[in-house]
Every structure is written in C-alpha cells, then in structure tokens.
Amino acid sequence: MTLILKQLFAFLKLLNSDKGTNQIAAGISCGLILGFIPAFSLQTLVVFFILFLFRIQIGAAFLSAFFxxxxxxxxxxxxxxxxxxxxxxxxxxxxxxxxxNMPILPFTKFNNSIVMGSFIVALALFPIVFLLSKVLVAKYRQLVVEKLKQTKWFKALKATSLYKWYYKYDQLY
Amino acid sequence: MINSTDNNTENELPKSPAKPPKPKGPIRWGGILPAVIIVAIIVAYSILFFDSNLRWGLQKVGTKVNGAEVNVGSLVTSFFDGTLRISNIQVTQKSRPAHNRFQIGKVFFKFSWDALLRAKFVVENASIEDIKVGTKRKKKGYVVPKKDSVLKEVLESKELKTVTTESTGFIKEEFGGNIFGDAAALLEGENVATNIKDDLKSVKKIKEIEQALDDKELEWKQKIASLPKSEELSAIQSRLSGIKIKKPKDIKKALKTIKEVTRSVKGKLGAIKSIKADFKADMGYFKKSFQMISSSASQDYKDLEKRIQLPGLDTSSMAQKLFKKYIMSQLGPYQKYAYMAQDYLPKSSDKKSEKSKPDQLQKKRSVGKNYYFGTPKSYPFFWLQNLAITSKAEGSEFGVDFDGLAQDFTTNPKVLNKKAKVKMQANYPVTSLELVKSKTTQLIINKSKAHMNAKGNIWGSDLAITLLIQLKEVDYIVDAQSKLLKEVLRGAVNDVGVISIDSYINGTIFNPKLSIKSNLAKAIGSSLKKQLKKKISEAKLKLKKQLDEKIGGKKKALMAKFDKLTNSHKTKLNNAQKAVENIKNKAGSKVGEVKKQGKQKAVAPVKKKAKKKLKNLLKKFKF
Structure with missing residues (x-):
C-alpha cells in the first residue's frame, strides 16, 4: 500500500512538473490495458514487466487502470x-x-471472448490514449499549474518555513 | 512544485551544488534490483512456505467439503519434477467424529510439465496407497456446523433435492414393503381372498340387474293389468251367447254383433301378443345379463388371482430388491460429489454436440465465452492418465485390500477419443447388511467377507460398469413370522455357500440404472416357488369357492326372483291369450251357426210355401 501511495505521490509530483510527459502518457496507456483486461493473465504480467523495466510512470498506470x-x-x-x-x-x-496448443501462450486466455475483445480494444485505443494524454498533460500544466502558481495563497505557502523544509527534504531524498 | 520556475522563491532558497542532472534513459535500471528481490522472495516462499500453506489450504477446503475435520500429514511439491506427494490423509467421519471415514497412507501425483506450460493439467501417473476405513482418531475430529458447510448450499439446492427425493422415493417404493409379504401370508395359510369386497364387478352387475328387474316388474305389472279382465271377457262371451235367430231379420243384426265382437277380440289379442313379444325380449335381455354375471365373475376371479401371484417369485426382480439398496447406498454418497462437480464434468455423449467447429463452453455472460481450439492430439484441460490405487489389509482390522486402476479421466473425452476406464478389486468386511427388514421378516447379513471386482468405462457422465461381488463366510440373521417362510429362507441360505451378486450399472452418474443377478435370490426364489406352488393352488381353489359363494347366492336369488316373475306373468299372458282366442274362435263358429240358423229360418217357410203352391198347381193340372 505504501509503495502504491508513493507511486501516486510521485505521479502527482511529475504531473505538476514540466517534464516526463511521455512517461505519464505511457503510464496512462498501460493502465488502459490493465483496466480493460478482466482476468489476471499473461498479458497483465507482461504489462507489469514493461512498467517495471521501462521508465513509465507506475502511479499513472495504477490510477488509470483503476479508472x-x-x-x-x-x-x-x-x-x-x-x-x-x-x-x-x-x-x-x-x-x-x-x-x-503452444506452450505459455494459453496463459494469455486469448480463447476467452472478453479477454480477446478487451485486449483488441485496448490495443486499438493505446496510441489514441497516449497522444491524448500527452496533449491533456501539457494543457493541464499550462492552464492549471501555471495559473495556480500565480495565486497569492500559493506564493504565501511557498514563503512558509514548512515548505522550505519540505523542499530541502525532497532535494536530499 | 519542486521544479518551480518562480525566481523569487529560488532566490530565497539555499543554493544547491550546481551539478547538471544526469539524463535518464528509457530503461529503469534501478528497478532491476527490486525485481530480483521480488523473484527471490517468490522462490523463497515456494521453497519454504508453499507446501505448508497448500497443506493448510487443503485441510481447510477438505474440512468444509467433508463437513468434518480433514488432516493432511505432510505435503511435498517439486517444481522441477512436477510432482505432488501427500501422506497420511485422515478424513473424519461426520457421524462418528472419533473415527475416520477413511485414511490414506500415500498419495502421489506427477504432472506433465509439457501440459502445464500449455495451461493444462495432465497427470501422467498418480497413485493412492494404503487405504484404511473406520480407523480410530487420536483426537476427536472437528465437525463443521451445518450452517457453515459448503455442502449445505448444494444439498439444499432444488436440483439435488429433486435427485435425492427421486432416489429415496425409488428406494422407498422398491424396498419399503416386505418382498415376502404375500408369500409369508400364503405360507402361513392365511386366506388371501378374504379381501373380497363388494367392489367386485360381478356383484355390481347383479345389483344392476336386480334394479333393472325391479323396474321391469313395475312395467310388467302395468302391462298385465292392461290385459282384458275375466268379467270383460265373460261379458263378451255372454254377448255372443245371447245371439239368437228367431226371425230371418235377426241374422243381419247377429252378424253385425259377431263382427263387432271379433274386431274387439282381435284388438285385444293383438295387444296381448305385443305384450308377450315385449316380455320375450325382456326375458332375452335378462338371460343375456345373467350370462354376463358369469363372465364378470370369471374376470373377478382372474383379478383376484393376480393378487396372489407373487412378484418375488421372479428371481431377477427378487435379486434387484434384495441387493439394489445395498449397491445404491454404496453409490449414493458419491452422487452428491458428482453433482457438485457436474459443471466440470464433460457432458454426456450426445451426437448432436459432435461438431467439427471449435467447441464453445457456455458460461455466464460476465465471464464471456471460452473457445476450445484443441486438436485430436492436444491436451484436454484436465487428464488423469493413470491412477493406481493399492492398499493391503495385512491383517489390520481397518485395512482394505484394494487394487484399482483408473485411466483416461478427462474433462474433454472427445479430444482423447477414449473412454475413461476403471478396473478394481477389493476385499473388505461387510457388517449388518439388511437384505430384508420388515415387521414380519428379517434377512440380514450379520457378518461377511466381500470380494469385489469391478470393470467398466465412463464417457462424460455416462457409466457402463460391471460389478461382481462375492460374499463369503456369511453369517445370517433369518427371522420370519411365518414358520414356513423362515424354513424356506433358512434352507435357501444354507444351500448358498457363497453369495454372488452380478450387477451391471449403466445410465448416468446422477441417474444410474442397475440390473442385478444373484444366486441367493435364485435359491430363495426356487425354494419359495416349490412351497408356494402348492399354497397358491390351494389359495386359488379357496378363492374360487369364496367367489362362488359370494356371487352364487346372490345370482341364485336373482334368478329365482326372475323365474317367479316370468312364470307368473307368462301364465297370465298365456291364459289371457287363450281366453281371448277362445272367444275369437267362438265368434268364428257363431258366424257359421248364425248363418245356418238363418238359412233354416229363412228357407223352410219358403220351401213349405213352394211345396204347397206346387201341390196346388199339380192339382190344377189334374195330376
């Protein structure tokens, strides 16, 4: 649970930063596959493997899988x-x-209509969701984050010693 | 917010060392170590804890399914060999928690890795060894409360209730009564025909005829009353007698009177004849009815005779009744497990379902539909290639001599195109086997040694099994209210040294059909036949006599009543006819008489006058 929460915080941090757009978009797209495929199968494991192996935002993947x-x-x-x-x-x-009748492949449960259907739909939507996520993340940063930073209460928050301590902690760890 | 571009904030914050951040590649190298750690944890778990957890799980599930504690002594799996070894399985008997239902020494399963890699479970070799039945437990086993039992839901399900009700209903119907009931009654000399009641067809017929006769009697009385009375006839007769010819002119009047009388008499005679004809027809009807009484009586006799024909004398039916309960009770407990597993069992051989297209295993909509793309040589989802079950009693009280082999049990026999085969031999003790137990008769195998030999095949849920059981060293309890039946049974069981029960089971697991032959049934049957043949013929004679007595009296009374009525009415009718005919004849003769008299009265004066005139005329001519 702690690991998941940590990933979710990391996702929020990255979302509000000005980098890692591709990582977030890839995470959301992988989450699409995880969310659509109904049962635990080989392709789920492959997606997890990809998530861990490549620099994809895991928090974004989990969150999008949930949604x-x-x-x-x-x-x-x-x-x-x-x-x-x-x-x-x-x-x-x-x-x-x-x-x-091949080894390993039956573990994908491809012979199930819902598994096959959801996988095909997820694959078809993958590039669309990826591109759309990129655009939306950029728009979010531009329209929401920037405006938020200009607000008085945010500036006041940044001036507090609590924020400074957090900033120091974040830089060190 | 950490990468804020706010300059003011940055100015206020302490300056960090100006090291440019190292560009990160697409691969998360830092993630390899955690992944290795995770894999290591999984491997360590598999080595250290998987077996014990699986053992715990088996115990829990087994206890829930069995409804009483199940213990697994040890469980060892081997990932590389694909083997599973379990030892000392103890299954508590729910009704006697201090005892085990059965205990298994060793269980071994070897799975095929080739199939496992294809997500299929193929057991290449399996063995179950050292089975003991009814052993005493060290500690009393825990019994699952009924509400927590997983069987509860299944047992309360409508389908199983139907199956159970049907089967128990069948058992009640087949075995509830004493199969020697009628035989015992006959042997005891009881009169089976004492049950003759008034619902006999012949009795009903007699009553019907009696009623019809009463109705007819009234009708006849009315008709007889309409016959000409003697006064009326006397009047007619005196009218005829009163005809006298004094003068020739009376002739015409007399003839007119006679004509009127004759017409009237003819009318009356016609009416009498018509009544007579009706009476004759009625008599014919009643005579036929009396014949029908006889045929109804013989039908009644046949019906009653059927009651004393013993179904038990058919030895195959007797064998069925003697041993079906025993064999069904052996199969019965496994039916509920088969019922639980029916979703996983292949369907019965149905030629319509044989198709070349991929099979669709229909499931609930939310789970989707599974398509099967197997080839004739591919693995089915589950395939138990060989299961050897061996157990040696070795003088143990609870030991079972068992040697069995099960082959090719699968969830999809069509893929294998093989029937599952079962072959087994067993020696086991039999106690308190109730073949017949009723208020009047008892035939119980108190103690015996059974040798069972079974061979058969299974296709889906369809069975075809030959089961041969021999019971040796049999200790019987024989008792019957009827002394003769007791002797018959004693004689039969003494003649049969070893009981052989040859049965053939087919149908489905849920609805097996059984045919049984047994030498015990044959011996009892022939012994009973011999004794009963005599008794049956005696009973039949008695029955006939009783029937004759019951119907004969009534029939005789009815016939007497009929005869009396008919005779009386017949006489009256005949007399009336005779009287009227007499008058008619008299009227006929009266016509001649009148004519003669008329002639005499009319011709004589004319003749006299003519003679006189002739005389005068001769005189005139002087002759």
Missing part, C-alpha cells in the same frame, strides 16, 4: 462481441489452434 476498469465493466458486452467475432473467424482457426 479504466469502471467503463470496462460496462463495456463487457462490447468486448464479448468483438472477441467472439475475432475468435469465430474461420480462416484464423488454424492460427488459434496452433497458439492454443
């Missing part, structure tokens, strides 16, 4: 339809049969 899981629940019927349509393509049956 994307809500529409995912409502979109289950759509995922099922997409997944079933893809899995019932007769020309792809030999490929699926091969994948189904």
């Amino acid at each position: 994307f899981a809500i529409p995912a629940y409502l979109l289950d019927s759509l995922f099922h339809k997409v997944g079933a349509a893809v899995l019932e393509v007769e020309s792809l049956t030999p490929l699926y049969t091969k994948l189904y």
Whole structure:
C-alpha cells in the first residue's frame, strides 16, 4: 500500500512538473490495458514487466487502470462481441489452434471472448490514449499549474518555513 | 512544485551544488534490483512456505467439503519434477467424529510439465496407497456446523433435492414393503381372498340387474293389468251367447254383433301378443345379463388371482430388491460429489454436440465465452492418465485390500477419443447388511467377507460398469413370522455357500440404472416357488369357492326372483291369450251357426210355401 501511495505521490509530483510527459502518457496507456483486461493473465504480467523495466510512470498506470476498469465493466458486452467475432473467424482457426496448443501462450486466455475483445480494444485505443494524454498533460500544466502558481495563497505557502523544509527534504531524498 | 520556475522563491532558497542532472534513459535500471528481490522472495516462499500453506489450504477446503475435520500429514511439491506427494490423509467421519471415514497412507501425483506450460493439467501417473476405513482418531475430529458447510448450499439446492427425493422415493417404493409379504401370508395359510369386497364387478352387475328387474316388474305389472279382465271377457262371451235367430231379420243384426265382437277380440289379442313379444325380449335381455354375471365373475376371479401371484417369485426382480439398496447406498454418497462437480464434468455423449467447429463452453455472460481450439492430439484441460490405487489389509482390522486402476479421466473425452476406464478389486468386511427388514421378516447379513471386482468405462457422465461381488463366510440373521417362510429362507441360505451378486450399472452418474443377478435370490426364489406352488393352488381353489359363494347366492336369488316373475306373468299372458282366442274362435263358429240358423229360418217357410203352391198347381193340372 505504501509503495502504491508513493507511486501516486510521485505521479502527482511529475504531473505538476514540466517534464516526463511521455512517461505519464505511457503510464496512462498501460493502465488502459490493465483496466480493460478482466482476468489476471499473461498479458497483465507482461504489462507489469514493461512498467517495471521501462521508465513509465507506475502511479499513472495504477490510477488509470483503476479508472479504466469502471467503463470496462460496462463495456463487457462490447468486448464479448468483438472477441467472439475475432475468435469465430474461420480462416484464423488454424492460427488459434496452433497458439492454443503452444506452450505459455494459453496463459494469455486469448480463447476467452472478453479477454480477446478487451485486449483488441485496448490495443486499438493505446496510441489514441497516449497522444491524448500527452496533449491533456501539457494543457493541464499550462492552464492549471501555471495559473495556480500565480495565486497569492500559493506564493504565501511557498514563503512558509514548512515548505522550505519540505523542499530541502525532497532535494536530499 | 519542486521544479518551480518562480525566481523569487529560488532566490530565497539555499543554493544547491550546481551539478547538471544526469539524463535518464528509457530503461529503469534501478528497478532491476527490486525485481530480483521480488523473484527471490517468490522462490523463497515456494521453497519454504508453499507446501505448508497448500497443506493448510487443503485441510481447510477438505474440512468444509467433508463437513468434518480433514488432516493432511505432510505435503511435498517439486517444481522441477512436477510432482505432488501427500501422506497420511485422515478424513473424519461426520457421524462418528472419533473415527475416520477413511485414511490414506500415500498419495502421489506427477504432472506433465509439457501440459502445464500449455495451461493444462495432465497427470501422467498418480497413485493412492494404503487405504484404511473406520480407523480410530487420536483426537476427536472437528465437525463443521451445518450452517457453515459448503455442502449445505448444494444439498439444499432444488436440483439435488429433486435427485435425492427421486432416489429415496425409488428406494422407498422398491424396498419399503416386505418382498415376502404375500408369500409369508400364503405360507402361513392365511386366506388371501378374504379381501373380497363388494367392489367386485360381478356383484355390481347383479345389483344392476336386480334394479333393472325391479323396474321391469313395475312395467310388467302395468302391462298385465292392461290385459282384458275375466268379467270383460265373460261379458263378451255372454254377448255372443245371447245371439239368437228367431226371425230371418235377426241374422243381419247377429252378424253385425259377431263382427263387432271379433274386431274387439282381435284388438285385444293383438295387444296381448305385443305384450308377450315385449316380455320375450325382456326375458332375452335378462338371460343375456345373467350370462354376463358369469363372465364378470370369471374376470373377478382372474383379478383376484393376480393378487396372489407373487412378484418375488421372479428371481431377477427378487435379486434387484434384495441387493439394489445395498449397491445404491454404496453409490449414493458419491452422487452428491458428482453433482457438485457436474459443471466440470464433460457432458454426456450426445451426437448432436459432435461438431467439427471449435467447441464453445457456455458460461455466464460476465465471464464471456471460452473457445476450445484443441486438436485430436492436444491436451484436454484436465487428464488423469493413470491412477493406481493399492492398499493391503495385512491383517489390520481397518485395512482394505484394494487394487484399482483408473485411466483416461478427462474433462474433454472427445479430444482423447477414449473412454475413461476403471478396473478394481477389493476385499473388505461387510457388517449388518439388511437384505430384508420388515415387521414380519428379517434377512440380514450379520457378518461377511466381500470380494469385489469391478470393470467398466465412463464417457462424460455416462457409466457402463460391471460389478461382481462375492460374499463369503456369511453369517445370517433369518427371522420370519411365518414358520414356513423362515424354513424356506433358512434352507435357501444354507444351500448358498457363497453369495454372488452380478450387477451391471449403466445410465448416468446422477441417474444410474442397475440390473442385478444373484444366486441367493435364485435359491430363495426356487425354494419359495416349490412351497408356494402348492399354497397358491390351494389359495386359488379357496378363492374360487369364496367367489362362488359370494356371487352364487346372490345370482341364485336373482334368478329365482326372475323365474317367479316370468312364470307368473307368462301364465297370465298365456291364459289371457287363450281366453281371448277362445272367444275369437267362438265368434268364428257363431258366424257359421248364425248363418245356418238363418238359412233354416229363412228357407223352410219358403220351401213349405213352394211345396204347397206346387201341390196346388199339380192339382190344377189334374195330376
């Protein structure tokens, strides 16, 4: 829990900074995959591995996974339809049969209509969400953070010794 | 806020060393160490705690499912070998918590890594060894309160209740009564036919005829009353007698009177004949009805005869009734587990479901639909290739001699295209096996040694199992109210040294059909047949006599009443007809008489006159 909270604070810090836009956008996009895929499967593990291996904002990923899981629940019927349509393509049956009987790959649960459907929808939305996140983060910094910094109460807060102590602590650790 | 561009704030803050931040690459190198630590923790957990946690989990789940404490002595898994070894499993008997339902010495499972990598569970080899039944526990086992039992939900489910009710209903229906009930009554010399009641068809027929006869009697009385009275006939007769011809002119009047009388008499005669014809028809109807009494009586006899035909004399049916309860009670407890597992069991062989397209395993909508893309050589989701079950009693009181082999149990037999096979041999003690237990008769196997040999195959939930059981060194309890039945049963069990029960089970796990043959049933059957044949023929004779007595008296009375009525009415009708015919004849002869008289009265004076005139004429001509 502490680790998750730490990641969430780091996300907020990074969001309000002027760098790491790509990291945040990638995190939100990975969160989209995590939130959409219903069950714990191999692709979830792969996404986690990517999150840990690459410099992607983990807090953003967790937060977006949480928020994307809500529409995912409502979109289950759509995922099922997409997944079933893809899995019932007769020309792809030999490929699926091969994948189904290969080692490791069955752990992806690709033969489940909802898993397949949600994964396809998540992959399709991944670049859109990535680009949209980048734009929104930039807009947020420009329109919200900058204006906030100009407010009197924020300036007053920065002048307090408590803020100075925090600033020192943040620089040291 | 840490990277604030606010210059004022920056001026106020203490200056940090002016080191340019090192550019960070896309790979999180710092994350490798935590990842390694996490993997190390997982490995350490697997080595140090996984087995004990799995053992704890098995105990918990087993206890919930069994409804009483389940203990697992030790559990060892090997990741590299894909093996699971469990020893000393003790399953507490819910009804006797101080005892185990059964105890298993060793369990071994070897999973195929090739299948595990494909998310399939294939047990290449499995063995269960050293089974003991009814052993005493060191400590009393914990019994799960009913409300907490996971079985409660299942047991209370509508479907299982239906299954259970049906099966217990079947048992009650088949075994509730004493299969020797009628036989015992007959052997004891009781009159089976004493149950003859007034609901007999022949009795009903007699009553019907009686009622019809009463109705007819009234009708006949009315008709007889309408017959010409003797005064009326006397008047007619005196009218005829009163006809006298004095003068020729009376002839015409007399003839007119006779004509009127004849017409009237003819009318009366016609009415009498019509009544007679009706009477004849009614008599015919009643005679036919009396014949129907006889045929109803013979039908009644046949119906009553059926009551004394013993179903138990059919030896296969007797074997079914003697041993079905025992075999069903052996299968019964496993039905509930099969019911619990039915979602995971493959469906019964249904040719319609055989299709070349990928199978769709229908699940709840929120879980989606799983598509199966297996090939004929691929692994099914679960496949138990070989399971050997061995156990040696070695003189132990609780030990079981068991040698069994189960092969190719799978969740998808279509992939394997193989039927699951079962083969087993067992030697075990049998105590208090109630073959027949009723108020009047007891046939109980007090103690015996059983040798069981089973062989069969299973396809989905469909069974086809041959089960041969031999009971040796049998100690019986035989008792019956009927002395003769007791002797019969004693004789039969003495003749049968080793009881053999040959049964064949087919149908489904949830609804098995059983056919049983047994030499004990055959011996009892033939012994009973011999004794009962005599008794049955005696009973049949008695029955016939009783029936004849019951119906015969009533029939005789009815016939007498009918005869009396018919005779009386017949005489009256005949007399009336005779009287009227007599008058008619008289009227006929009266016509001749009148004509003759008329002739005499009319011709004689003319003749006299003519003679006189002729005489005068001769005189005139002087002859």
